[in-house]
Amino acid sequence: MVSIRLGLAAATxxxxxxxxxxxxxxPPAEELVRRGxxxxxxxxxxxxxxxxxxxxxxxxxxPRGWIGLAQTYSMLNLHTQASRHAAEAARLGGEDxxxxxxxxxxxxxxxxxxxxxAWEEKFARQSKQDLDAYLRAVSLYLQAEMPKRAAEVGEAxxxxxxxxxxxxxxxKAYTMSGELEKGxxxxxxxxxxxxxxxxxxxxxxxxxxxQQDFGSAKAAFEAGRRYFDKSPxxxxxxxxxxxxxxxxxxxxxxxxxxxxxxxxxxxxxAFLGRLLQHASDRMDEVVxxxxxxxxDHSKNHFGPFLYGQALLAKLGASKxxxxxxxxxxxxxxxxxxxxxxxxxxxxxxxxxxxxRDFPEAEKHLERAVALNPDSSKPHYRLARVxxxxxxxxxxxxxxxxxxxxxxxxxxxxRAGGLPEGFASAGVTP
Numbered sequence: 145m146v147s148i149r150l151g152l153a154a155a156t157x158x159x160x161x162x163x164x165x166x167x168x169x170x171p172p173a174e175e176l177v178r179r180g181x182x183x184x185x186x187x188x189x190x191x192x193x194x195x196x197x198x199x200x201x202x203x204x205x206x207p208r209g210w211i212g213l214a215q216t217y218s219m220l221n222l223h224t225q226a227s228r229h230a231a232e233a234a235r236l237g238g239e240d241x242x243x244x245x246x247x248x249x250x251x252x253x254x255x256x257x258x259x260x261x262a263w264e265e266k267f268a269r270q271s272k273q274d275l276d277a278y279l280r281a282v283s284l285y286l287q288a289e290m291p292k293r294a295a296e297v298g299e300a301x302x303x304x305x306x307x308x309x310x311x312x313x314x315x316k317a318y319t320m321s322g323e324l325e326k327g328x329x330x331x332x333x334x335x336x337x338x339x340x341x342x343x344x345x346x347x348x349x350x351x352x353x354x355q356q357d358f359g360s361a362k363a364a365f366e367a368g369r370r371y372f373d374k375s376p377x378x379x380x381x382x383x384x385x386x387x388x389x390x391x392x393x394x395x396x397x398x399x400x401x402x403x404x405x406x407x408x409x410x411x412x413x414a415f416l417g418r419l420l421q422h423a424s425d426r427m428d429e430v431v432x433x434x435x436x437x438x439x440d441h442s443k444n445h446f447g448p449f450l451y452g453q454a455l456l457a458k459l460g461a462s463k464x465x466x467x468x469x470x471x472x473x474x475x476x477x478x479x480x481x482x483x484x485x486x487x488x489x490x491x492x493x494x495x496x497x498x499x500r501d502f503p504e505a506e507k508h509l510e511r512a513v514a515l516n517p518d519s520s521k522p523h524y525r526l527a528r529v530x531x532x533x534x535x536x537x538x539x540x541x542x543x544x545x546x547x548x549x550x551x552x553x554x555x556x557x558r559a560g561g562l563p564e565g566f567a568s569a570g571v572t573p
Contacts (some may be wrong), residue, residue, distance in 0.1 A: 172202055173199045173200075173202040173203035173206055173209070174199075174203075174206070176195045176196070176198050176199035176202065176209075177195070177196065177199045177206060177208050177209045177212065179191075179195045180192045180193075180194075180195030180196035180199060180209070180212055180216075181196075181208070181212050183195060184196075184212055184215060184216055184219075187219075189216055189219055189220055192212065192216045193213070193216050193217075193220070196209050196212045196213045196216060197213065200213065205236055206236075207232075207233045207236040207237025207240060207243050208233075208237070208243070210229045210230070210232040210233035210236060210237075211229070211230065211233035211237070211243055211246045211247065211250070213225075213226075213229040214226045214227075214229040214230035214233060214250055215246070215250065217229060218250065218253060218254075223254075226250075230247060230250050230251075233246075233247065234247055238266075241266075241267050241270045241271060244263045244264070244266045244267040244270070245263070245264065245267040245277070247259075247260075247263040248260045248261075248263035248264035248267060248280070248284070251263065252284065257284050257285075257287040257288035258285075258288040258290065260284045260288075261281055261284035261285040261287075261288055261290065261293070261294075264277060264280050264281040264284055265281040265285075265297050267281075268280070268281045268297070268301070269300070275301070275305050275307055275309070275310065278297065278298070278300075278301035278304075278305075278310065279301075279309055279310065279313055281294075281297050282294045282297050282298045282301070282310075282313040282314070282317060283313065285297060285317075286313075286316060286317060286320060289320075291316075291317045291318070291320035291321035292317075292321050294313070294316075294317035294320075295314060295317040295318055295321060295323075298310060298313055298314040298317055299314070302314070306337075307337070308333075308334040308335075308337040308338030308341060308344060309334070309338075311330045311331070311333040311334035311337065312330070312331060312334035312343075312344055312347055314326075314327075314330040315327045315328070315329075315330035315331035315333075315334060315347070315348075315351070316331075316347070318330060319331075319351060319354075324355070327351065328351060331344075331347055331348045331351050332348065334347070334348070335348050335364075335367075335368075339371060340371055342368065342371070342372045342375055342377070342378070343377075345364060345365065345367060345368025345371070345372070345378065346365070346368065346375075346377050346378060346381060348364045348368075349361045349362075349364035349365040349368065349378070349381045349385070350381065351364075352364055352385075353381065353384055353385065353388070356388060358385045358386075358388035358389045359385075359389065361381065361384075361385040361388070362382060362385040362386070362389070364381075365378045365381040365382045365385060366382065369382070374405055375405070376402040376403075376405040376406035376409055376412065377402075379398050379399075379401050379402035379405060379412070380398070380399065380402045380411055380412055380415070382394075382398040383395045383396075383397075383398030383399040383402065383412070383415060384415070386398055387419070392419060392422035393422060393425075395415075395419060395422070396416065396419050396422055396423045396426060396430075397426075399412045399413075399415045399416045399419065400412075400416065400426065400429060400430065400433065403416065403433045403437070404433070407433070407436055407437065407440070408437075408440050408441075410441075410446060413433065413434060413437045413450050414446070414450070416430055416433065416434075416450075416454075417434075417450050417453050417454070420453065420454065420457040421457070423457075427454075427457065427458045428458075430454050430458075431451075431454045431455060431458055434450045434451040434453075434454040434455075435451055437450060437451070438450065438451035438474075443481070444481055444482075445478040445479070445481035445482035445485050445488065446478075447478075448474040448475070448477040448478040448481075449474070449475065449478040449485065449487065449488045449491070451474055452470075452471045452472075452474030452475045452478065452488075452491060453487070453491050455467065455470065455471045455474070456471050456491055456494065456495055459471065463498065463499075468495060468498070468499060471495055472492065472495055472496075475488055475491055475492040475495065476492065479492070484515060485515075486511070486512045486515035486516040486519075486522070487512070487516075489508040489509070489511045489512040489515065489522075490508070490509065490512040490521060490522050490525070492508045493505045493506075493507075493508035493509035493512060493522070493525055493526075493529070494525055496508065497509075497525065497528065497529055497532075502529050502532045502533050503533070505525075505529045506526070506529050506530070506533060509522050509525050509526040509529055510526060512526075513526055513542075518549065519549070520546050520549040520550040520553055523542045523543075523545045523546035523549060524542075524543075524546045524550075526542045527539045527540075527542035527543045527546060530542060
């Protein structure tokens, strides 16, 4: 989606334009508005409130005072008053382009996407050649899940000015509305017009990923990589496309390269964690990457989880007590930070089963199943542990559940699907 760079900070800059347009020695209300908006721009909220309230008392028909008060009250967390004053500004100054733009920003700050989009569209249509305004309007309509309206506004803008960004926004609008051929045409046009914009290459490749056309996705990402050969986003896209084509070793290679290019980025490390069974010949490199990621993310659950998971995969059939102690410490650290993360429970359960601590393994595997009953892995492991504990009936139930869920997973894979976490993976270059 096109990014929306709106909000209170931008709003006060716009209001500053009102302040700058007023003459210092103008009528009393106008002078108070000017002073109030300058105070608002400086984040001096008590002073802004004082001047702007006095301004609307003197001249209740001054829309700049009302919208300035709306922003002031919003920043003071007085939201009922803010909304009331914004409505008054809209009633009095709804035909003024600057008021329209400020109202769009006001509603964006509250997540009122449809209202924000409508005001920004009005502002864009009056501004004519203001490409940024049209792009914001399209983006806001997409945020409001109104893709058909987004496409209408984008097409109107295209009559005024042609740009790669506009084609890209239209591509997303048509794609969201289900008009995939039109969406693809615009995404391609965006890349053709501006090949030196990394995000446009990524968006084209991502379109193909979403359609599970992994060959076309690979071609799009590789075309982008010719211009941006150190892009972690494009490398991640290539890794997902390789997975979709069942080229697992290539997928590992791409994610390792992305992790090397962006050692602090979560996604390539997370994806590597899902491909450990295909990374045996590069496991030492994977472990080093996870170790570095953990050192930078030791205060959240994901860093210790990924490092512990990789060490457990590297451990294999070995029962090295020192290695197992380190892995257990990492996984328990992960759970201390997020007890609700099912995969940490699962990996700890696998380790405890390996250590023959079956009662503790049972506890963590049951928790993994409770948190994510739709994954086949914890059911399989829990069946094994139940069997070890002499719980034959429970073991049989878990084996049956594992069989059913694993079959659904196999069918999804045969249909060309991506595993959990891959299909919705969007990366911002």
